[in-house]
Amino acid sequence: xxxxxxxxxxxxxxxxxxxxxxxxxxxxxxxxxxxxxxxxxxxxxxxxxxxxxxxxxxxxxxxxxxxxxxxxxxxxxxxxxxxxxxxxxxxxxxxxxxxxxxxxxxxxxxxxxxxxxxxxxxxxxxxxxxxxxxxxxxxxxxxxxxxxxxxxxxxxxxxxxxxxxxxxxxxxxxxxxxxxxxxxxxxxxxxxxxxxxxxxxxxxxxxxxxxxxxxxxxxxxxxxxxxxxxxxxxxxxxxxxxxxxxxxxxxxxxxxxxxxxxxxxxxxxxxxxxxxxxxxxxxxxxxxxxxxxxxxxxxxxxxxxxxxxxxxxxxxxxxxxxxxxxxxxxxxxxxxxxxxxxxxxxxxxxxxxxxxxxxxxxxxxxxxxxxxxxxxxxxxxxxxxxxxxxxxxxxxxxxxxxxxxxxxxxxxxxxxxxxxxxxxxxxxxxxxxxxxxxxxxxxxxxxxxxxxxxxxxxxxxxxxxxxxxxxxxxxxxxxxxxxxxxxxxxxxxxxxxxxxxxxxxxxxxxxxxxxxxxxxxxxxxxxxxxxxxxxxxxxxxxxxxxxxxxxxxxxxxxxxxxxxxxxxxxxxxxxxxxxxxxxxxxxxxxxxxxxxxxxxxxxxxxxxxxxxxxxxxxxxxxxxxxxxxxxxxxxxxxxxxxxxxxxxxxxxxxxxx
Numbered sequence: 001x002x003x004x005x006x007x008x009x010x011x012x013x014x015x016x017x018x019x020x021x022x023x024x025x026x027x028x029x030x031x032x033x034x035x036x037x038x039x040x041x042x043x044x045x046x047x048x049x050x051x052x053x054x055x056x057x058x059x060x061x062x063x064x065x066x067x068x069x070x071x072x073x074x075x076x077x078x079x080x081x082x083x084x085x086x087x088x089x090x091x092x093x094x095x096x097x098x099x100x101x102x103x104x105x106x107x108x109x110x111x112x113x114x115x116x117x118x119x120x121x122x123x124x125x126x127x128x129x130x131x132x133x134x135x136x137x138x139x140x141x142x143x144x145x146x147x148x149x150x151x152x153x154x155x156x157x158x159x160x161x162x163x164x165x166x167x168x169x170x171x172x173x174x175x176x177x178x179x180x181x182x183x184x185x186x187x188x189x190x191x192x193x194x195x196x197x198x199x200x201x202x203x204x205x206x207x208x209x210x211x212x213x214x215x216x217x218x219x220x221x222x223x224x225x226x227x228x229x230x231x232x233x234x235x236x237x238x239x240x241x242x243x244x245x246x247x248x249x250x251x252x253x254x255x256x257x258x259x260x261x262x263x264x265x266x267x268x269x270x271x272x273x274x275x276x277x278x279x280x281x282x283x284x285x286x287x288x289x290x291x292x293x294x295x296x297x298x299x300x301x302x303x304x305x306x307x308x309x310x311x312x313x314x315x316x317x318x319x320x321x322x323x324x325x326x327x328x329x330x331x332x333x334x335x336x337x338x339x340x341x342x343x344x345x346x347x348x349x350x351x352x353x354x355x356x357x358x359x360x361x362x363x364x365x366x367x368x369x370x371x372x373x374x375x376x377x378x379x380x381x382x383x384x385x386x387x388x389x390x391x392x393x394x395x396x397x398x399x400x401x402x403x404x405x406x407x408x409x410x411x412x413x414x415x416x417x418x419x420x421x422x423x424x425x426x427x428x429x430x431x432x433x434x435x436x437x438x439x440x441x442x443x444x445x446x447x448x449x450x451x452x453x454x455x456x457x458x459x460x461x462x463x464x465x466x467x468x469x470x471x472x473x474x475x476x477x478x479x480x481x482x483x484x485x486x487x488x489x490x491x492x493x494x495x496x497x498x499x500x501x502x503x504x505x506x507x508x509x510x511x512x513x514x515x516x517x518x519x520x521x522x523x524x525x526x527x528x529x530x531x532x533x534x535x536x537x538x539x540x541x542x543x544x545x546x547x548x549x550x551x552x553x554x555x556x557x558x559x560x561x562x563x564x565x566x567x568x569x570x571x572x573x574x575x576x577x578x579x580x581x582x583x584x585x586x587x588x589x590x591x592x593x594x595x596x597x598x599x600x601x602x603x604x605x606x607x608x609x610x611x612x613x614x615x616x617x618x619x620x621x622x623x624x625x626x627x628x629x630x631x632x633x634x635x636x637x638x639x640x641x642x643x644x645x646x647x648x649x650x651x652x653x654x655x656x657x
Contacts, residue, residue, distance in 0.1 A: 026126020052133035052160030054098035102143030104135030174307030246322035258292035258404030290596035290607035297387030358457030375413035468650030525639030572598030572641025
């Protein structure tokens with residue numbers, strides 16, 4: 001049998017790479033009564049056995065974490081005295097090092113964590129080491145993150161692992177949550193891994209747009225201006241212009257994160273407490289921009305593995321070189337996912353997962369020339385009702401945007417509608433898709449993925465919802481408001497105050513003559529009348545404003561009849577309702593979703609949803625018409641951010657009451 005030249009070269013390259021890896025120093029694992037220490041000649045990591053905290057991470061000879069080290073080379077607990085949770089640091093805002101918000105320690109004075117070696121480098125020739133710190137809930141709450149207290153937050157066993165391989169310039173970490181059937185109902189608050197870094201890190205790289213010098217002398221101000229899309233930014237962190245080192249958190253996948261490809265989240269900022277440390281955060285559940293939920297019922301068996309992801313440390317000539325290297329490393333990590341060395345937890349390997357492929361075919365008789373652009377396709381848990389009652393005793397309805405309990409698998413599809421979602425866990429999912437230029441979302445339920453069996457769904461007809469022919473539209477359906485006037489400047493904390501200055505007489509938008517890029521302010525907020533109003537960090541603009549009408553003028557060639565439907569695609573909510581008026585006739589107000597903080601926290605996209613306002617088309621007339629949408633008077637934060645607006649007419653339908 002002949003061997004191709006390409007195959008020979010590939011085999012040789014793999015052999016050389018393996019030989020080069022074997023030439024690297026072996027991984028070592030040492031321990032005492034308090035710490036595990038993992039080292040490989042590049043990085044050295046020290047993990048606390050009682051909590052699972054990463055108390056030290058050294059690159060070569062340099063400590064990269066904000067660790068207050070004593071003369072013995074151990075964390076100096078006197079410099080950061082024990083707080084109410086019994087650890088060697090104070091309240092949450094005084095945490096040091098690297099830590100999971102839900103640690104393995106739990107409340108003070110409870111059952112100690114169980115530490116063990118899960119991969120012994122002595123048994124594999126120094127190829128890899130891994131340690132585990134397990135906190136057993138026993139029905140008590142675990143975790144000390146925001147929104148919690150010294151008594152803990154979430155009822156679940158929490159296991160934290162760290163792994164280090166030969167030749168790897170970084171440390172992997174992951175956390176496993178397990179709610180046993182005998183545990184009571186519980187709801188998770190904020191949950192993430194955070195690394196606080198040494199003060200010599202002075203350049204923050206969150207995304208290509210948020211990439212700048214941020215020294216410790218600068219006051220942070222409002223950290224919400226640094227949020228970014230998790231799906232689009234898999235590598236993020238800080239670098240040092242003086243030490244020429246970088247620290248990055250790298251997600252090889254986002255399957256364990258919440259909210260899908262539109263989720264905006266904290267990735268980096270500078271802490272505001274006494275330490276003022278650079279922070280890198282990997283949120284998998286938060287309340288930001290609408291948030292996402294993990295609610296578990298009494299008697300429910302549930303587990304989720306968060307990670308593994310990589311805490312990557314590198315060196316380079318300048319911040320841009322180090323950031324580019326981190327993004328390249330993210331691509332390399334994605335190619336290795338799922339990692340073959342993970343064992344003993346609910347983590348299907350490559351042979352136990354499967355790819356799901358198909359082709360979406362857009363079929364819109366009312367827009368025959370429409371094409372798919374920026375197509376996103378994902379497999380998620382079916383929509384469900386939370387098993388735990390929230391505010392007012394109501395059990396929230398949860399979809400893929402607000403779900404942190406399950407895994408999600410998303411990819412960018414092609415312009416031809418083809419998609420292939422790799423490495424999907426076995427299970428039953430709903431297939432979702434959305435695309436720029438198409439109002440609404442495709443959904444197909446009951447997609448069952450079997451272990452190791454690729455699934456080809458073939459051609460899938462996507463017929464977008466229509467309520468008649470289109471009379472006009474405003475904007476571009478793309479799940480955000482960046483195309484509207486000032487939409488690119490959304491991160492300015494004072495942006496909501498600009499509306500009253502730029503539109504003193506409010507918006508009057510003429511279909512066919514106005515341009516939404518110039519004439520439609522991207523936030524419809526109460527019209528500020530306080531000249532002293534200003535934005536405050538974390539709270540936005542606290543001033544109140546008068547009601548703000550947006551008037552849309554349009555002409556019709558003839559008197560319509562039947563049913564007209566005003567379709568509102570919304571991507572940011574602060575108001576409770578919108579008031580509607582057609583040619584002087586008040587229509588029923590449009591009830592909106594609960595607020596998602598997009599306006600308060602200077603965003604341009606949060607929870608996307610649609611509201612349809614149907615009315616008797618005879619309210620319209622031949623010639624000039626005006627539909628007015630009004631945000632009621634109230635706090636300036638209490639407005640709405642539109643993704644897209646469209647008026648449709650079905651002359652064959654009975655008029656709406």
